[in-house]
Amino acid sequence: MPNTLQAYRGSLLHFLADPAFSAGPNDSHVWHEDGLLIVADGKVQAAGDYATLHATLPPGTELHDYSGKLLMPGFIDTHVHYPQTDMIASPAEGLLPWLETYTFPTERQFEDPSHAAGVADFFLDELLRCGTTTAMVYCTVHPQSVDAFFAASEQRGLRMVAGKVMMDRNCPDFLRDTAETGARDTEALIRRWHKRGRALYAITPRFAPTSTEAQLHLAGELARSYPDTYIQTHVSENEAECAWVRELFPNSRSYIDVYDSYGMLRPRAMYGHCIWLNEQDRVRMAETQSAAAICPTSNLFLGSGLFDFERADQAGVLLSLATDVGGGTSFSMLQTMNEAYKVARLKGSYLPALRMFYLATLGAARSMQLEGTIGNFAVGAEADFIVLDPQATPLLQRRTARGVSLEELLFALALLGDDRAVAATYSAGRQVHARVMT
The missing domain is CATH 2.30.40.10 (Urease, subunit C, domain 1)
Incomplete structure (x- = not known):
């Protein structure tokens, strides 16, 4: 400095x-x-x-x-996948086939630390070129992908949040951990990187369908043991995904209730997408100070749906904007604002420019409980x-x-x-x- x-x-x-x-x-x-x-x-x-x-x-x-x-x-980007940099703008008919065809094969390459380091360097330079100084970043299931990312971030002196994806089912064998190894690797990474310099760690179950109840239980235990860490995952992005969650967790009231039942709704919890929530879900997010990362370019690209700003505001949900690369089609938060404005109009709301810039700066910092530090x-x-x-x-x-x-x-x-x-x-x-x- x-x-x-x-x-x-x-x-x-x-x-x-x-x-x-x-x-x-x-x-x-x-x-x-x-x-x-x-x-x-x-x-x-x-x-x-x-x-x-x-x-x-x-x-x-x-x-x-x-x-x-x-x-x-x-700018602060609250939901982005650095391993998906090389597969941005990949064609697919929807979220689930897109994951199977492009995402999982691309993430397999991150078992190679040198590959992970090269992508991390490019990814961070691209963020900075677009004016993004902080991001909440998904790595892969490989711990070395987290090490590579934080090493590159530390070299540049950046305030970054990241975490190893946890996945122990409904994914290829080459990307699968177990409930125990996922938790053990996550805890080791927390101890190695959380609050080292400007690095902050996020406990990162990919999304409920790719984690067993045992893995979600251990993720919740980690969240309680390390209350100043972050939690990041996906929720209610796509209607087919929501239907899948209902099949996998028949005893849960809703998709977000799955996470709530394991203690993962709390301050510093960031939920990507939040499109198909109901009113009770939104109220529960507001009560727990869990935040929504709105990903308009990704939601339009994958045909997932339109975020409802009006209902989220009525419930008092903490909001921020995110690129969600590589489902998102641009690293630029300005381009993300462009699409957020159109999404709001299609849902009958209006987003003034002042509010869009707020959501990309102080609004994101507040969502991350970092007001006074950044934003x-x-x-x-x-x-x-x-x-x-x-x-x-x-x-x-x-x-x-x-x-x-x-x-x-x-x-x-x-x-x-x-x-x-x-x-x-x-x-x-x-x-x-x-x-x-x-």
Whole structure:
């Protein structure tokens, strides 16, 4: 981490609350059209108006001038599979055949540590190129896939959450662990990586159909033994999958009730998709502070369904956005916002741009119980931030030149932007990506 003061000038945006539940239109966020972000030892020291803060800088402070560009906290992707990087955009008729045809054979290669390391390097560089500074990441069943991922993340100084997939049935033999080995490997990885530097561990049963009751029981025991770890898995993504769960767990009230019965609904539990939930499921998630990772590009690609923002909000569920690569079709959180907006419209809801950017920053941090650590420019927060360029493409430049409000600027970035809009990415105050100009 840098040990000297750094200052960054540009338009500054960060969030204080969910725009959907704020008392006034400007209560949810802080916006300085000409702002200054001050970073010391990898953490935010101050963020505010340039004219006010510039005078407080000690003589000789290095000033990075991003005037005309937007500085905001780095994006947070709460559900993504790094082993699926090489199979993104693979055709299939639905979720279950897609898993069998592409996912499982691709994940088999991660028994080779050198292969895992190579994919981890590419995956992390791609995240940073798209402005994502934190992600909740699924590895494979192989412990060495977790070691490779965290080693690559540690080398870059990133705040990342990851875990070994646990699968002891309904999967190929070459990817199958047992209830005992899955739990034993998971515990060893927790002890090796959880809270080492900026690494955090997630207990990761792939999804209920690929775990026996014995494995889910042990996963729940691990969650109780290590309460500050994360839990990540899938729930209610696809109607055929939900029907399968009803057959496998006939005594459970619902799909998410399967996890609840093993003690896996709690703070720091992240559930991918959450499309086919009922009202009782949503209330239970809110009660337990379990969070939903909304994966619009994946849900559209696989034809899984449309997330219901209105009903989730009525229940008070913690929400965030996620790419879900490789079911998702882009690493870009801007592209993910683009599809989330359309999903909401198709369900009869409207997502303002301010809320989409909230869900990709502070909303995700709150879902992960990491507010104050990442997600906004609070004093003392880790200085993970990005620089967005409203003139990155000719079309963006033309559209944003005609914008009359912050909402219009953000909406254009969400609907027209992609990795090209990310001019630079910083992690703990250190530049980890800079766009190559052509």
